[in-house]
Amino acid sequence: xxxxxxxxxxxxxxxxxxxxxxxPQPQRLRRWTLExxxxxxxLLHLTAGESAISDKLRAILAKIGPEATDRTGHxxxxxxxxxxxxxxxxxxxxHAALHPVVRSLAAGGRVVVIGTPPSPDDHHQAAAQQALEGxxxxxxxxxxxxxxxxxxxxxxxxxxxxESTLRFxxxxxxxxxxxxxxxxxxxxxxxxxxxxxxxxxxxxxVTGAARGIxxxxxxxxxxxxxxxxxxxxxxxxxxxxxxxxxxxxxALPLDITAPDAADRIAAAAPEGLDIxxxxxxxxxxxxxxxxxxxxxxxxxxxxxxxxxxxTDALLKAxxxxxxxxxxxxxxxxxxxxxxxxxxxxxxxxGIIGLVRSLxxxxxxxxxxxxxxxxxxxxxxxxxxAVPLFIREAGRRMNSLSQGxxxxxxxxxxxxxAQPASSAVNGQIxxxxxxxxxxx
Numbered sequence: 001x002x003x004x005x006x007x008x009x010x011x012x013x014x015x016x017x018x019x020x021x022x023x024p025q026p027q028r029l030r031r032w033t034l035e036x037x038x039x040x041x042x043l044l045h046l047t048a049g050e051s052a053i054s055d056k057l058r059a060i061l062a063k064i065g066p067e068a069t070d071r072t073g074h075x076x077x078x079x080x081x082x083x084x085x086x087x088x089x090x091x092x093x094x095h096a097a098l099h100p101v102v103r104s105l106a107a108g109g110r111v112v113v114i115g116t117p118p119s120p121d122d123h124h125q126a127a128a129q130q131a132l133e134g135x136x137x138x139x140x141x142x143x144x145x146x147x148x149x150x151x152x153x154x155x156x157x158x159x160x161x162x163e164s165t166l167r168f169x170x171x172x173x174x175x176x177x178x179x180x181x182x183x184x185x186x187x188x189x190x191x192x193x194x195x196x197x198x199x200x201x202x203x204x205x206v207t208g209a210a211r212g213i214x215x216x217x218x219x220x221x222x223x224x225x226x227x228x229x230x231x232x233x234x235x236x237x238x239x240x241x242x243x244x245x246x247x248x249x250x251a252l253p254l255d256i257t258a259p260d261a262a263d264r265i266a267a268a269a270p271e272g273l274d275i276x277x278x279x280x281x282x283x284x285x286x287x288x289x290x291x292x293x294x295x296x297x298x299x300x301x302x303x304x305x306x307x308x309x310x311t312d313a314l315l316k317a318x319x320x321x322x323x324x325x326x327x328x329x330x331x332x333x334x335x336x337x338x339x340x341x342x343x344x345x346x347x348x349x350g351i352i353g354l355v356r357s358l359x360x361x362x363x364x365x366x367x368x369x370x371x372x373x374x375x376x377x378x379x380x381x382x383x384x385a386v387p388l389f390i391r392e393a394g395r396r397m398n399s400l401s402q403g404x405x406x407x408x409x410x411x412x413x414x415x416x417a418q419p420a421s422s423a424v425n426g427q428i429x430x431x432x433x434x435x436x437x438x439x
Contacts, residue, residue, distance in 0.1 A: 001384035003395060006402050026401035027146030029175040030108050032411065038065035038171060041076030041106050048093035049084030056159035057081055057114065064167045077110040077170045078102070082132055083154065085115075086125040094135065102143065111139060111149040112169050116156060117183060129153075133181050140179035140434045141399045148178035148400075148434075158186040161423035167195070168415040176408035178399050179434035182427055187363065190323055190419035198418045200225030205265060205273050207231045207256050208280030210240040212380045213329070216406035217277055220414045222247040226275060229268055231256065233280075256280050257306045262313035272321040275417045276314065278307045278328040281347075283382075285340045296343045303347035308354060315366055322367035325417045328355060329409075330374040332430055336438025348374075352428050359426030369425040371416045376432025379403045398433035 008014035009025050018025050030036070043061055047054055061079065080097055084090075098111075105111065113136050118126035132151055140149040150169050154162050161184050168174055169182075192198045204221045208214035209230035222228045228249035232240040237253040244251035252268050254261060265273075281303045284295040307328060314320050333341050334348025351372055359370040377383060377394035383403065386394065395403040409431050416424060 001379070001391075003379070003402060005392070005395070024396050024401035026396075027107055027144075029146055029400065029402070030172050031175050031405070031407060032172040036172065039076035039108075039110065041074060041109075042067045043077040043079060043170060044073075044075035044101060045079050045081070046097045046101075047081045047084070048097045049082065049086075049090050051081045051084045052156070053083055053114075053154065053159040054081060057162075060159075060163050060166055063163070064170060074104050074106045075101070075109065076106045077112065078105060079112050079114065079166075079170070081114045083114055083116045085128045085132070086122070087128055088124070088131070090128055091131055091135075094132070102139075105143070105145070105147055107145040107147070108175070109145070109147040110170050110174070111136075111143065111147065112166065113149070113151050114162075115151055115153045117153050136181070137179045137434075143399075146175075146400060148174065150174075150178070151181045153181065153183040155184060155186045158184060158423065161185070161187060161189050164189065164192075164415065164418050164420035165424060168411075173411040173415070176400065176404040176431055176433050177412065177429065180429055182424070182429065184423040185363075185425050187422040187425065189422045192418065192420045194225075197225030198420065199275070199414070202274035202417075202419070203227045203229070203269055203271060204275035204277065204417065205229040205231060205252075205269065206277040206279055210236040210243055212382070213375070213378060213406045213409050214277075214279040215243045216410040217279055217413050218243065218247055218249060220407065220410035221275065221277075221417065222249060224414050224417075226417070231265070231280070256310060257301050261306070262310050262317070262319075265310070265314065266317060266319045269319065272319055272324075273314070274321050274324050276311070276320055276324070276326045277413055277417075278311070278326070278351075280306075281329060283341070283344050285344065287340050288342045291343065299343040300347050300350075303344065304350040304354075307351065311354075311358070315362065315368065320366065320368050323419065323422075324366070324368040325421070326362065326368060326370045327413050327416045328370070328372045330355075330372040330428060332374055332376045332432050332435050332437055335374060335428075335430070336435075355428060356426055363425050369416070369422065371424060371427045371429070373409050373412050373416075374428055374430045374432070375404065375409050376430065376435040376437075377403045378409060378431075379405055397437065398435040400433035402433065404431060404433055
């Protein structure tokens with residue numbers, strides 16, 4: 001369903017009225033297109049304190065698209081290297097670096113603060129680096145103009161692992177992500193032969209792929225070069241077949257809760273899977289006092305138990321190839337909770353627990369990363385059926401004052417899936433425009 005309020009605020013009359021009434025003024029977001037794949041304008045590279053990675057960051061920025069500069073103007077992105085901040089007093093250098101330039105950031109611009117993991121042994125360094133999280137989350141809420149702010153933590157000596165993440169965050173692909181903290185590992189990234197098709201030669205399976213977010217994920221993975229298998233329940237076979245045909249993909253009608261689901265997935269991918277996307281999910285909303293056991297059980301079975309069971313079986317059988325990627329779909333409901341969704345929120349919080357626990361073991365034992373996207377209010381047929389006032393609240397209660405699109409979740413999934421994202425592991429990234437719920 002079209003966002004008529006966003007359209008209104010894109011007109012001169014709408015901007016005047018909403019300004020006079022003190023209403024939100026969302027900026028229409030620019031997302032990736034083949035004609036416009038990068039941000040419009042230079043990247044401003046700043047440093048607070050002493051940095052051991054300044055030259056490596058500069059080399060990465062020189063490769064990813066827009067010109068990197070240390071001059072002011074109207075930058076499309078500001079990258080602040082704060083890895084050298086180790087004391088509370090040093091935080092003043094963060095203010096000194098960004099205060100003079102933050103107003104000059106172009107509409108729809110990006111701020112990425114580079115930090116390092118808080119030390120378990122130096123509580124002064126830990127306090128200073130943790131302070132950057134509160135700073136970035138607050139900046140994301142006040143920056144306006146459709147701009148976003150993120151904190152990227154890079155372990156000492158691992159700057160070269162940041163390229164895929166910086167490419168993503170400093171591009172139109174990350175339009176609906178703000179206020180996030182992403183912490184890399186020191187894993188060595190796998191090479192990418194062609195950044196226009198970074199998934200070339202890789203095989204991906206997407207569950208719940210007939211429509212909505214799943215279809216968009218399958219589309220973006222195919223766009224980026226992957227061979228895609230689209231899985232959905234047999235009842236959706238007609239729509240699944242159309243989606244697969246449009247993408248040049250394979251349709252696999254299969255109930256992911258079936259006892260032989262893992263075996264049938266393995267048979268559909270005889271050369272193994274490089275990317276496994278657990279997107280299938282259902283809702284059976286009702287307050288706990290009014291929720292029969294079967295509504296609870298069905299949501300837990302589809303959204304969580306089938307994911308656990310299938311993932312375990314595919315990893316044990318070696319179906320997910322070394323260097324593979326597992327991406328699961330959580331939700332901000334699993335982080336903040338939601339009225340009438342105790343079953344759904346429990347299932348999505350369970351996904352977060354799965355990712356955090358499995359990620360280090362999957363990397364060590366199988367060479368596979370495990371991450372999750374946590375969507376907020378995404379414009380789909382399901383949200384279009386939500387009552388008007390609840391729908392409008394969902395759209396406006398985030399820093400960007402609008403709903404996201406399925407492609408926003410898909411772009412995040414594709415970033416997780418890249419071979420160069422080996423250092424992105426165990427992360428839960430909210431695709432919610434920095435929702436005020438559980439923020």
